[in-house]
Amino acid sequence: MREPTFLILTALADGPRHGYGIVQEVATLSEQRVNLLTGTLYTALDRLTAEGLVAHDHDETVDGRRRRYYRLTPAGLTALSAQAARLRQLATAAETRLRATRPRPA
Numbered sequence: 001m002r003e004p005t006f007l008i009l010t011a012l013a014d015g016p017r018h019g020y021g022i023v024q025e026v027a028t029l030s031e032q033r034v035n036l037l038t039g040t041l042y043t044a045l046d047r048l049t050a051e052g053l054v055a056h057d058h059d060e061t062v063d064g065r066r067r068r069y070y071r072l073t074p075a076g077l078t079a080l081s082a083q084a085a086r087l088r089q090l091a092t093a094a095e096t097r098l099r100a101t102r103p104r105p106a
Helices: 003-012 019-029 038-050 074-101
Strands: 054-062 065-072
Touching: 003 019, 003 038, 003 054, 003 065, 003 074, 019 038, 019 065, 038 054, 065 074
Parallel strands: none
Antiparallel strands: 054 065
């Protein structure tokens, strides 16, 4: 799973968000390293919806503009949990190797 996909799913883990809300949350989660463009976000949301990981939740109109909200599906939650576990395992392996390569005090 690519980092933007992981971050989009993570942004939806605590509840439905509209597109701009997802963009903002992804930027916050990544400490501003990942800034999704609108086209990239909606392409990813279309793909994630087709894969059954994300679903349309509801629409609302604010200041005359429609906001479409998306939510994580049970399959999306499972995929996010599995990816988080995989990344945790990889980080643990890296940290173990890094500790082994540090010089030991004399």
